[in-house]
Amino acid sequence: MDLLDDLLAEVRARGALFCRSVAEPPWAVRFNAPAPLALGTMLQGDAWIVPDAGEPVRVRQGDILLTRGGGAFTAGDRPDTEPQIVVVDQDRCYATEDGPAGIGHNFRLGPRSYGLTADGSDLFVTAEYPMRGDVCERLLKALPPLVVVPWQPEFAPLLDLLGSEVAREEPGQQIILDRLLDMLLVRALRAWFALPDAEPPAGYRALGDPRIGLALRLLHERPARPWTVADLAAETGMSRAVFARRFTELVGSPPLAYLTEWRMTLAADLLRERDASVAAVARRVGYADGFAFSNAFKRVRGVAPSTILRTSGETPG
Known part of the structure; x- marks a missing residue:
């Protein structure tokens, strides 16, 4: 396990919504309340993404779109195209001409595909990720509200497979599609965090350093071990002073301060578990x-752990 493994351990697509848009422009679909983290990609054609807060951005075929914070946005052929469909949530959508209570349209085109026509030349796919807890919050804080990751060659096999699977109806099909989107999410995050202007979570770029990366992996694999700076230095084959200095330079905090912060992040989620x-x-x-x-915990988080238990509906033990 490493830092990204831990941040994504609880992030899974479940029943991802696939939306086949109108065959020819003009077309637009509004997403009223996406999850805290949502992924989108154009399998066919290009699109514009217009967030309620922010400037329109272009998404070309094969690009990966990431939105975080649950803010509403519209996907369409042009920034000024009015939405014809509003997606309320995973199970509810309506045509704008009908209004939320309208029943005049049936948007189901086939297995997991929705839109106004079955002959769509543009295919926009979205997946929503439930993000709960402090571990996931570390990932969300590292992302801008809207990210467009340009097409990468490593995306191609997954996008091709996703395109061939999206309209099939076989046992376990939804699981296949969800896992494909999960792999796209990991690939997109790696591509985004590699960009010079990105601000990955603390310690992420240090994973590329053979020795400090090893120390980070050890801390994430065995956070409960009574680590000392001397232990970590010995594991990495460095002197204690050189290791501490190098770790602090690359990660942004001293080794044991990083360990304490990570332990408290894990603890905050564990305190919310039943019993x-x-x-x-x-x-x-x-x-x-x-x-x-x-x-x-109180020193790092500013509240007692028993407070987390109470707000989670559990009785302190």
Whole structure:
């Protein structure tokens, strides 16, 4: 496991919505309330994405679109095309001429495909990702509200397979499509974070350093181990002073400060689990007793861990 593995561990497409748009321009589809993280791509044709807050951006065939924050947006052939369809959520959409209560249109064109015509030359695919907890929040904070990742050669096999699978109806088909989109998400994030202007999560770029990357992987694989700077330096074959300096330069914080912050991020999510207790969570993130853990959690997060338990509807243990 590494940093990106951990950030994406709970991120999975489930029942992704596939939307085949109008055959010929003008066409536009409005997405009223996308999930905190949504992925889109044009399998055929180009499109404009018009967020409610922000400037229109062009998405060409094969580009990957990422939106975060749940803000509404419209996808269309031009920035000024009025939407003909409004997607309310995964199960509800309506034609703007009918209004939300209208029943005049049937948008289902085939397996997992929706739109106003079955002969569409443009095919826009979206997937929504449920994002819950502090671990996922670290990923969301690293992304602008709207990201367009230009087509990359490594996208091509996944996009080709997605295009061939989108209209099929066989057992397990939705799982295949969802997993294809998950792989596209990982590829898109890697491509985006590699760009000079991107701001990846703390420690992400340090993964490329053979020694500091190894230390980060060790911290993420075994966060509960009682690590010391000397232990990590020995694992990476560096002196303690050189390791501490290099880690801080690449990651942005000293090794044990990074470990404490990551432990508290994990702990915040563990505290929200059913039947969680302060003592049990303390042990899972490397603290021998709940008192030391509670002090560390309050110092880093500004609230006591018992507060997280109460707001999650659980009884402190």
